[in-house]
Amino acid sequence: MSTLEQHRLCGAASGADTRIRILLAEHNASDARLLQEMASRRELELVSLPCLGLALEQLGNQHFDALLLDLSLPDSGGLDALRRVNDRAEIPIIVLTDLTDTDSGIEALLAGAADHLVKERLNSHELVRAVRYAIARHRRIGQLHTLSLQDELTGLYNRRAFMTLGEQQLKIARREDSGVTLAFADLDGLKSINDQCGHSFGDFALKDSAKILKNTFRESDIIARIGGDEFAILWLARTAPSLTVLRTRLEAGIESHRLSETRPYQLSISMGVSHYESGFRESLAEMLSESDRRMYADKRTRRSPIRQDQFITH
Numbered sequence: 001m002s003t004l005e006q007h008r009l010c011g012a013a014s015g016a017d018t019r020i021r022i023l024l025a026e027h028n029a030s031d032a033r034l035l036q037e038m039a040s041r042r043e044l045e046l047v048s049l050p051c052l053g054l055a056l057e058q059l060g061n062q063h064f065d066a067l068l069l070d071l072s073l074p075d076s077g078g079l080d081a082l083r084r085v086n087d088r089a090e091i092p093i094i095v096l097t098d099l100t101d102t103d104s105g106i107e108a109l110l111a112g113a114a115d116h117l118v119k120e121r122l123n124s125h126e127l128v129r130a131v132r133y134a135i136a137r138h139r140r141i142g143q144l145h146t147l148s149l150q151d152e153l154t155g156l157y158n159r160r161a162f163m164t165l166g167e168q169q170l171k172i173a174r175r176e177d178s179g180v181t182l183a184f185a186d187l188d189g190l191k192s193i194n195d196q197c198g199h200s201f202g203d204f205a206l207k208d209s210a211k212i213l214k215n216t217f218r219e220s221d222i223i224a225r226i227g228g229d230e231f232a233i234l235w236l237a238r239t240a241p242s243l244t245v246l247r248t249r250l251e252a253g254i255e256s257h258r259l260s261e262t263r264p265y266q267l268s269i270s271m272g273v274s275h276y277e278s279g280f281r282e283s284l285a286e287m288l289s290e291s292d293r294r295m296y297a298d299k300r301t302r303r304s305p306i307r308q309d310q311f312i313t314h
Helices: 029-041 052-061 080-088 099-110 124-146 159-175 190-197 199-216 243-260 284-301
Strands: 021-025 045-049 066-070 093-097 115-118 180-187 222-225 230-236 269-276
Touching (some): 021 052, 029 045, 029 124, 052 066, 052 080, 066 080, 066 124, 093 099, 093 124, 099 115, 099 230, 115 124, 124 159, 159 222, 159 230, 159 284, 180 199, 199 222, 199 230, 199 243, 199 269, 243 269, 269 284
Parallel strands (some): 066 093
Antiparallel strands (some): 180 269, 222 230
């Protein structure tokens, strides 16, 4: 008997569910059969395949609303499976793990998975909840662009998008007993750039800063321009990040930009970072406020790096 069989199925569903198509990549026949039973009890359509290769082929031929992915598939390659799926289709991925391998589930979330489920704790109610939440979140992210939640100048998320996605990220962190980290970044001397070089170059400075931040952080992190010269980045983090490493990566990005672009100014970005361990109670607004305070402390320490002698004359 498999580990999943050892857990009782939840009772029959109350009320009718909207038909949802799920693709399951699961090599354990017993687990696949149990998941099929759970899905049918909740009126979900589930197509089961025993390997990632067949699942990828099916994703290219048919539409599915979500993918249930066992990370222990012989051909999955671990977390690389997420990249392979994302290369093939835009679909929310829910990873399945055993109780003895919950760390892989956390790592999958950090790599961009929508959710992860532990087989021994799974029942039909939890399955439907996770699938519906993952689909809703995936659709919400897709709607961000059509609902004008993207900053027009930089292409990053705007403040409204950051607050919406950030709240969802905090819910995942609390449920998974994970920590989170929030970085608050500020483009130094934007007013001086506008005054001395013109507002068009001020726009260039903001777009350049956005590009540098995107290269500094991961694609799965939530990166937004939340004010005139202010940016915020939020990500799941099991441990506090090294501020030295973050600052080094940021400065390397700034230097790389300086060497590749001709601008009449030199960019400088101040940054404050706050980490919250699992079990945190702070709200997103409180996290922003604390990281903002730390950013200004960083700015004071670095003594406003945008100075008159940093403007380039020709």
